[in-house]
Amino acid sequence: MLVDFKNMQQRQRANFINSITGYKSANLIGTVDEDNNSNLAVISSVVHLGSDPALLGFVMRPPTVPRHTYENILQTGVATLNHINADIVEQAHHTAARYDREVSEFAASGLDEHYDEWPAPFVAQSKLRIALSFYEEKPLEINNTVFMVMRIERVYVDGVVAEDGWVDLSALDTVTVNGLDSYGKVETIARLPYAKPKTEK
Amino acid sequence: MLVDFKNMQQRQRANFINSITGYKSANLIGTVDEDNNSNLAVISSVVHLGSDPALLGFVMRPPTVPRHTYENILQTGVATLNHINADIVEQAHHTAARYDREVSEFAASGLDEHYDEWPAPFVAQSKLRIALSFYEEKPLEINNTVFMVMRIERVYVDGVVAEDGWVDLSALDTVTVNGLDSYGKVETIARLPYAKPKTEK
Numbered sequence: 001m002l003v004d005f006k007n008m009q010q011r012q013r014a015n016f017i018n019s020i021t022g023y024k025s026a027n028l029i030g031t032v033d034e035d036n037n038s039n040l041a042v043i044s045s046v047v048h049l050g051s052d053p054a055l056l057g058f059v060m061r062p063p064t065v066p067r068h069t070y071e072n073i074l075q076t077g078v079a080t081l082n083h084i085n086a087d088i089v090e091q092a093h094h095t096a097a098r099y100d101r102e103v104s105e106f107a108a109s110g111l112d113e114h115y116d117e118w119p120a121p122f123v124a125q126s127k128l129r130i131a132l133s134f135y136e137e138k139p140l141e142i143n144n145t146v147f148m149v150m151r152i153e154r155v156y157v158d159g160v161v162a163e164d165g166w167v168d169l170s171a172l173d174t175v176t177v178n179g180l181d182s183y184g185k186v187e188t189i190a191r192l193p194y195a196k197p198k199t200e201k
Numbered sequence: 202m203l204v205d206f207k208n209m210q211q212r213q214r215a216n217f218i219n220s221i222t223g224y225k226s227a228n229l230i231g232t233v234d235e236d237n238n239s240n241l242a243v244i245s246s247v248v249h250l251g252s253d254p255a256l257l258g259f260v261m262r263p264p265t266v267p268r269h270t271y272e273n274i275l276q277t278g279v280a281t282l283n284h285i286n287a288d289i290v291e292q293a294h295h296t297a298a299r300y301d302r303e304v305s306e307f308a309a310s311g312l313d314e315h316y317d318e319w320p321a322p323f324v325a326q327s328k329l330r331i332a333l334s335f336y337e338e339k340p341l342e343i344n345n346t347v348f349m350v351m352r353i354e355r356v357y358v359d360g361v362v363a364e365d366g367w368v369d370l371s372a373l374d375t376v377t378v379n380g381l382d383s384y385g386k387v388e389t390i391a392r393l394p395y396a397k398p399k400t401e402k
Contacts, residue, residue, distance in 0.1 A: 001357060001358055001359065002355060002356070002357055003356045003357070003358055003362055005255065005353075005356060005366075008366055010252075010253070011365070011366070012365055012366035013252050013253060013255075013366060014252040014253075014366070015363075015365050015366030015367040016252075016356075016362065016366035016367070016368065017249065017251075017252040017253075017255045017353065018249050018252065019366075019367055019368035019370065020329060020331060020353075020356055020358075020368060021226055021228075021247050021248065021249045021257050021282075022226030022227060022228055022247060022284055022370065022375060022377070023224055023225070023226055023227070023370060023375065023376075023377035023387060024224070024226065024248075024249070025222055025223030025224055025225065026223055026224070027222075027223055044249075045248045045249060046222050046223060047222065047225075047246045047248050047259075047260060048218065048219050048222045048225070048245075048246060048260070049260060049341065049344065049346060050218075050343075050344040050346060051211075051214050051215040051217075051218040051219065052211070052214060052215075052218075053343065053344065054206065054214075054218045055343065055344065056222050057260075057348070058248075059248060059249070059250060059258075081222075083223055086390060089390065089391055089393070090391070090393065093393045093396055094396050094399075095396070096396035097396040097397050097398045097399070098397075098398060099398055103398075108398070108399060128221060130221060135343060136343070138339045138341070138348065140250065140339070140350060142251075142254065142256065142336060142337075142350065143250065143251040143254065143256065145250055145251060147258070147339065147348055149341060149343065152206075152218065152221075154203060155203070155204045155206060155217075155221055156202060156203055156204070157202055157204055157221075158202065161204055161217065162216075164212070164213055164216050165206075165209055165212070165213035165214060165215070165216030165217035165220070166216040166217070166220055166379075166380045166381075166383070167217065167220035167221060167379075167380070168379070168383075169220065169223065169224060169379045170379070170385065174223060174224065175224075175390070176223070176224035176377050176387055178367075178368075178369070178370045178371070178387070178389065179367045179368070180367075181392055181393045181394070181395070182367070182369075182389055182391070182392040182393075183389070183390055183391050183392075183393070184371065184387035184388055184389045184390055185387070185388055185390055186224060186377055186379070186385040186386070186387050186388075187385055187386055187387075187388065188379065188383055188384070188385045189287060189290065189376070189384055189385055189386055190290055190291070190383070190384050191382055191383040191384075192290070192291065192294045192382045192383075192384070193382070194382070195294055195295050195296070195297035195298040196298050196299075197298045197299060197300055197304075197309070198295075198298075198309065
């Protein structure tokens, strides 16, 4: 069925276009500003960019209204990324509410700040926590979003790292996002061998 | 536990860093070259960029060796994006094998080309198929990857679009990726209301 999304209403269209790219990563970004006000924001656009150097990227919405996370990263050069697990889905989603800079989304959502050898706050309840430093930003002129390129500096995992480096995210109860507001848990169906042409032995 | 990934071996480190960004979208990109050789490639870095205009992005690995998908998009200006569902996980993963340009990963993997009012091939077995046109590329100098910005032109859904525009991906059997090679199916645990500050009614 061809879906006529161009004639959808704004909110309907946002739900639709946000659904069709597939399942998304579910993370919380922790930052502080120059006055040490902490901020926490749910984000579903994190992508892998490279393993060596270890890099990830994410999309920030247009900085035409106050964007505390974006401003804090530019001010301090650091952030944390924290996996959302099934126990904290409601708290994590609540960080999307628009609070003033003086209100910390940690306190507003009921999640706890945790400091661990990094000048930005981690989420205590998260089982996989990453310390990030800012590398560069790529502005996307077409819609004023910004693609952020960040270095992965430290990684904390409250669970098992397999001998070959793989982390089973289902064992950490990490969730995934479908659209703007639906969260799901994942059951592994297959881990497949490295793909080789069928003529090779 | 702090994980000492900087001293991991290359493959181990790739498995680890590819796992820690969270669950990834699972898609196949279909393209053709100027001589009409088709190509199909599994990709896990698709992210939502905006709903109006409807845009998505994905990361292409360094074009220092032949990258058929990347070259085909630049040559023709078009591509398709096709959700991977549970029934085609093995075929989809096999498209990562390195074949020469003359060999189509459609034939090699056992997936079928489907043409539908767009000059690039869709995957017949996929239940959510997107026609894309190239908008721009943002080279990331730090590791020679390229972030591709694509316009969403047409969307075909073999299933239900909710009244509010949301698409339940679990009803389409769309899968998600954990790391480089693990695929999972998703069970929805919650669809949450739009987040508002707690003081608002």
